[in-house]
Amino acid sequence: MRTPRFTLLSVMLATLLTAPAAAHAVTVTATVTTTAATTSATTSGPLNAAFERAARAHDVPRDLLAAIAYNETHFDSHDGKPSASGGYGVMHLVSNPSVKALEKAASLTGQRARALQRDNAANILGGAALLRAYATELGLTTNGDIGGWYQAVARYSNASDPAVARLYADAVYATLGTGLTADATGEQIAIPAQPFIADRGAYAEAADLAALAAASPDYPNASWVPASSSNYTAASRESDYAIDRIIIHVTQGSYAGAISWFQNPSAQVSAHYVIRSNDGAITQMVRDKDIAWHAGNWTYNTRSIGIEHEGWVSQASWFTDAMYRSSAALTAHLANRYGIPKTRSYIIGHNEVPGATHTDPGPHWDWNKYMGYVTGGGGTSWSTIVDNATAGRFTASANWGTSTYSAQRYGADYRFADPVAASDPAWFKANIPSAGTYKVEVWYPAVSGYNPSTPFIVATSSGNKTVYVDQSTGGGGWRSLGTFSLTAGDHDVVGVSRWTGGAGYVIADAVRISK
Incomplete structure (x- = not known):
């Protein structure tokens, strides 16, 4: 690429000293994803203090620690109880037959394992110690660059599959790019949206699971990551067993963590599908025809399809509208395919399986909403797509070129421009029908450069709120920027700025806004 490479400091100084006062000036602020309780929360408190102390003690970026904790647990320690894969505390320190991260953290910090399991400050300190140890073992030279920690974050995932480790690290870095403010038992944990250049190292060669949306053998909107053959029974359903149930589960852990656990031969458990909380992404892990081990009841295993949902039974924050809609669309597809009635007698929770000892999906799962989406198709009430070629809906200066280079583009072409330390955004205009909260997604072709x-x-x-997106990966599909409060009327809604410290073209292709 022919553009100079700006340092992050120079871009930040340029932003502070020369940012224009126009209505569409770039402002770097966090995307707010809070609960109703946030209004009474404080920005100080024991968790905030613990993140700061751990970051200083082990010279790890505080925002990176918080982003890992958010993706693992939404800052909830779950009273020291383990996740499905044996992870403890807000930092999800894992102890199971094949992963001994908790024990390593104990050795690194001198803390007892019980303290790391139950004490938030000790747990966060243990997470920071692990991250620092991984960076040292990998020979990383971070020099204060948050993007330089990527490979250590991937190692923190404990995933044996490099593609799943990349999926995990990409999710953590996406949180850094979007930013957030979340309530954690009475205090606010804030992560500002920030630019970064992820140094993926060898993980750059791993499969990008976000780009495998057509790889599922049974459901076109899912990626395909097979579970270990030790964790399910090969079969020929519906020849040998009829499929007449769909069972709803909650992972008790993260999306990437569940995928990694089902790949682990010692897990002795699996599900057919796993669904991500923030955007409803789906990964299939067991073929519909095969018998996943998910129900804790052999008869129900043989007759059902299991769908795991990222999150924890005790936390309502994981059950997003995007997850409900995506899961409902999958359930409706399965019901239509196998002739399963779309009623609660046939679409059940894990807790409703005879002899069940599990409580998922739990009291926060909204069955009325979910079944309404299943029977109604789970569609949106309003949606619009604006392409860079949509007449009267896209504006950009003469500095933006037009390209057909990548086949991942939306429509006939897309726009590109070199990054500069100045404001020259391309804008997508939409007529928002009424003031309210809308999901904003973008489409771009991903090219390594x-x-x-x-x-x-x-x-x-x-x-204006700014979200940073890595356009070298994850392209060729709709990528969520988050949900935002938008005003009614016909106006510029989404812009692509050229003001970045990253090298390589910035891309403006298409935008989808839905309610």
């Missing part, structure tokens, strides 16, 4: 820290601007009702 494209910008790893492209700023997307969303014009919200409370001002």
Whole structure:
């Protein structure tokens, strides 16, 4: 690429000193994803203090620690109880037959295992110690660059499959790019949206699971990552067994963690599908025809399809509308395919299986909402797509070129521009029918040389918010920027800025806004 490589410091200084005062000036603010309790929360408190102390003690970026904790547990220690894969505390320190991260953290910190399991401050310190140890073992030279920790984050996932480790690390870095403010038992944990250039190292060669949306053998909207053959029974359903049930589960852990656990031969458990919380992404792990070990009841295993949902039974924050809609669409597809009635007698929770000892999906799962989506198709009430070629809906200066280079593009072509330390955004315009909360997604072609820290601007009702997206990966499909409060009317809603420290073209292709 022909553009100079700006340092993050120079871009930040340029932003502070020369940012224009126009209505569409780029502002770097966190995307707010809070619960109703946030209004009474404080920005100080024991968790915030624990993140700061652990970051200083082990010279690890505080925001990176918080992003890992959010993706693992939404900052909830779950009273020291383990996850499905044996992870403890807000940092999910794992102890199981094949992973001894908890024990390693104990050795590194001098803390007892019980303290690491039950004490938040000790647990966060253990997570920071692990991350530092992984960086040292990998020979990483981070020099204060948050993107330089990528390979250590991938190692923190405990995934044996490099593609799943990359999936995990990409999720953590996506949180850094979007930013968030979340409530954690009375205090706010904030992670500002920030640019970064992820140094993936060898993980750059691993499969990008986000780009495998057509790889599932049974459901076109899912990726395909097979579970270990030790964790399910090969079969020929519906020849040998009829499929007449769909069983809803909650992972008691993260999306990537569940995928990794089902790949682990010692798990002795699996599910047919796993669904991500924030955007409803689906991974299939066992063929519909085969018998996943998910129900804890052999008869129900033989007759059902199991769907795992990322999250914890005790936390409502994991059960997003995107997850409900995506899962409902999958369930409706399965019901239609196998002639399963779309009623609660045939679409059941794990807790409803005879002899069940599990309580998922638990009290926070909204069955009325879910079944309404299943029977109604789970569609959106309003949606619009704006392509870069949509007449009157896209504006960009003469500095933006037009390309057909990548086959991952949406429509006939897409727009590109070099990054510069100035504001020259391309804008997508939409007629928002009413003020409210909308999901904003973007489509771009991913090329290894494209910008790893492209700023997307969303014009919200409370001002512009910036989300940083790595356009070198994860392209060729709709990628969620998050949900935002938008004002009604016909106006510029999403912009692509050229103001970034990353090298390589920034891309403006298409935007989808839905309610």
